Amino acid sequence: MPEVKNNRILLADNERQPSLLINNPVNPQQRKQLRATLRQARRALTCQQQQLASQRLLKVLLSRPEFLKAKHIAVYLANDGEIDPMQIIEAAWAMNKHCYLPVLHPIYHNRLWFLRFRPTTKLAPNRFNILEPTVRAGHLKSAWAMDLVLLPLVGFDQYGGRLGMGGGFYDRTFEFIVKNPLKPRPKLVGLAHECQRVDKLPTASWDIPLTGIASDSKYYTAK
Ligand SMILES: Nc1nc2c(c(=O)[nH]1)N(C=O)[C@@H](CNc1ccc(C(=O)N[C@@H](CCC(=O)O)C(=O)O)cc1)CN2
Numbered sequence: 001m002p003e004v005k006n007n008r009i010l011l012a013d014n015e016r017q018p019s020l021l022i023n024n025p026v027n028p029q030q031r032k033q034l035r036a037t038l039r040q041a042r043r044a045l046t047c048q049q050q051q052l053a054s055q056r057l058l059k060v061l062l063s064r065p066e067f068l069k070a071k072h073i074a075v076y077l078a079n080d081g082e083i084d085p086m087q088i089i090e091a092a093w094a095m096n097k098h099c100y101l102p103v104l105h106p107i108y109h110n111r112l113w114f115l116r117f118r119p120t121t122k123l124a125p126n127r128f129n130i131l132e133p134t135v136r137a138g139h140l141k142s143a144w145a146m147d148l149v150l151l152p153l154v155g156f157d158q159y160g161g162r163l164g165m166g167g168g169f170y171d172r173t174f175e176f177i178v179k180n181p182l183k184p185r186p187k188l189v190g191l192a193h194e195c196q197r198v199d200k201l202p203t204a205s206w207d208i209p210l211t212g213i214a215s216d217s218k219y220y221t222a223k
């Protein structure tokens with residue numbers, strides 16, 4: 001079982017894949033194994049560690065122009081040990097910003113749309129048991145209408161690499177950024193516990209580059 005030391009995942013020799021360190025191919029087995037390890041690490045955090053991490057994350061974001069300048073911000077409701085952005089949402093509401101939650105698109109396979117999230121918004125569990133606003137026709141916003149998207153992630157590296165839950169939801173939803181480089185694009189900032197950082201993630205051709213990652217200890221600008 002991988003060990004967590006100084007908030008970093010240490011992979012045992014038999015869990016290290018030489019190819020991961022040499023030319024970084026996308027090996028589905030590697031991604032699966034790493035995903036399981038990192039999900040377990042974040043679920044192992046205590047309530048107290050989670051609360052402290054959320055407070056520190058808010059402090060990190062409050063110093064970032066990506067957050068301060070944004071009016072329309074997509075967030076998520078924490079699940080499976082993810083770092084909890086609720087304090088960020090409350091800060092954004094207090095600053096008169098508009099917050100949105102991802103909604104599994106009713107028609108387009110594995111894509112996300114976004115619905116406004118206010119203190120009074122009615123929520124219901126989706127097929128992954130994550131709460132999302134109940135869909136009201138005409139209220140769905142598409143991804144390009146956001147100024148900033150705060151993404152959940154399972155793993156990240158300091159170069160902007162991101163490993164998600166494995167459904168490809170965010171990758172599919174934001175592929176327009178790569179396909180239409182001239183179109184105005186939202187900034188994509190991953191939120192994570194420091195224990196979700198790995199040295200270098202294998203990147204896949206469909207991975208959408210992040211603007212940066214905010215953890216409970218610092219902001220990483222993607223290189
Ligand atoms: N909080 C949060 N909301 C989110 C995401 C996320 O990662 N976190 N998503 C990011 O994409 C989308 C939902 N994607 C998800 C993909 C897989 C699982 C999940 O728990 N998979 C189970 C298998 C579930 C099943 O098939 O029944 C698992 O891997 O254990 C959850 C959310 C949209 N909303």
Ligand SMILES: Nc1ncnc2c1ncn2[C@@H]1O[C@H](COP(=O)(O)OP(=O)(O)OP(=O)(O)O)[C@@H](O)[C@H]1O
Nearest residue numbers: 162163164165166167168169170171172175204206
């Ligand atoms: N733009 C895309 N078009 C079609 N399929 C895609 C696209 N992006 C990703 N996929 C598919 O989705 C699957 C999951 O991708 P990946 O493992 O990168 O998910 P993830 O980034 O971890 O998950 P998520 O984005 O939901 O958090 C892959 O099998 C990939 O083929």
